Amino acid sequence: MLHGSDTKYRMFRAALLRGRTWLTPVCALACATVGASWFIADTMVERIAMVGSVLASASTAVFFAVQLAREVNRRNERLLALAGIVETTGDAVVAAKLDRTITAWNSGAENLFGYTAEEMLGQSVQRIVPAGDTTSLQANLDHMLEKDGMHTYEVKRQRKDGSLVDVEITLSPLRDLSGDVVGISSIIRDISERRQFEGEREQLLERERDARRDAEYARSLVEEQNRHLVELDPMKDDFVASVSHELRTPLTSINGYLDLMLEDDEDFPATQRQYLGVVRRNSERLLRLVGDLLFVAQVDAGRISLEMTAVDLTGLVADAVEGVRPVAEEKHLELVADVEPIEIPQADALRLGQVLDNVLSNAVKFTPAEGSVSVRAFLDGTHAVVEVEDTGMGIAPEDQARLFDRFFRTAAAGHMAIPGTGLGLAIAKAIVEGHDGTISLASEPGQGTTVRLELPAQSGSTESARYVETLL
Structure with missing residues (x-):
């Protein structure tokens, strides 16, 4: 009878899980010991059943082998389902040994990089790393190993045609039955469109920042001009008031003398009286304009006076x-x-x-x-x-x-x-x-x-x- 603590049991189970044949003497106990026999462990149920018919006295061992074979079949079915998912996913899935030799290359990787699986299996991962990049691969691998878990980073990688593509890579360790890391699994996603959108968004943000700076500068100029105008406004009012006052005095004098001349208009020919009338009307117009300017200056200064x-x-x-x-x-x-x-x-x-x-x-x-x-x-x-x-x-x-x-x-x-x-x-x-x-x-x-x-x-x-x- 094989027990879980036996060395032979562990070898037997490992052989089944790997799909290999294991040949060793087995001590089978039924009702009594039947002596040493050779037992063949195989992953195929039909072969196990054949061995069982030959070694009828080792029925317990045969039953155990059949159970292990069924377990292997179930595991293989799960692996096939997982392999189907990996193959049909839109992302590139790449597996490699620690020495960077590629052991798996799905259709997503073929679409992303342009290399077929036949071209890449057994090749180094370095093949898709740009010539100028000498650090990113090892640095991120070391980071994953230090974390002892998944690690995600963004980087540029090179296609078969030599063009570069922005990608997001998630690294995961692959372990053997004893738990030791023996390889790396990589899920690689094309982020070119995202980078393009981010670049366009950054350009828009930069233009917005430029526009804000220009608007702020324009606002500061307007404020400065307004401050300057506020400083000039009293000077303007004083100037208008002063000039208007200086104009009003001679205009009043001109009108006065015109009135005196027009009182004796019989001493002037008709043409001259007409000319004097034109001068009188225009001087009155100027006097009204001067009065309006003085009034506006008073309004601006808040000094408007009304005799109520x-x-x-x-x-x-x-x-x-x-x-x-x-x-x-x-x-x-x-x-x-x-x-x-x-x-x-x-x-x-x-x-x-x-x-x-x-x-x-x-x-x-x-x-x-x-x-x-x-x-x-x-x-x-x-x-x-x-x-x-x-x-x-x-x-x-x-x-x-x-x-x-x-x-x-x-x-x-x-x-x-x-x-x-x-x-x-x-x-x-x-x-x-x-x-x-x-x-x-x-x-x-x-x-x-x-x-x-x-x-x-x-x-x-x-x-x-x-x-x-x-x-x-």
């Missing part, structure tokens, strides 16, 4: 209508005014008159001949509402948002050479907001414009009359 008293809005509107009447008549415009008696408890009459003059003069200036301009003023709760509507050229939507910016002029105004500085509506907005009011507009290109003012107000006294005017 009770103001009759009806009278202010009537004065503004009378101011534009000559131009309206010249252009044959229909000028209509309908104003309720309204009193504003606290307002600067001069500044509000300036707003109304500006809005009405714009309506008349931008309305073509034979058009119409209408003015309405009425109470809406606790607010006075003034609406100036014209049938002029209208304002493009992209220009409307900037219409109250200083020095802004619409493209249409520039194209048609309509005079103006672009300060009127900016000043009007500052004055209206200084009265806790609002100014807005609605316009359609080619359909005209409506400007709306809203100011805190109350109904006028019973002595005030409604102002209605129609100029056809």
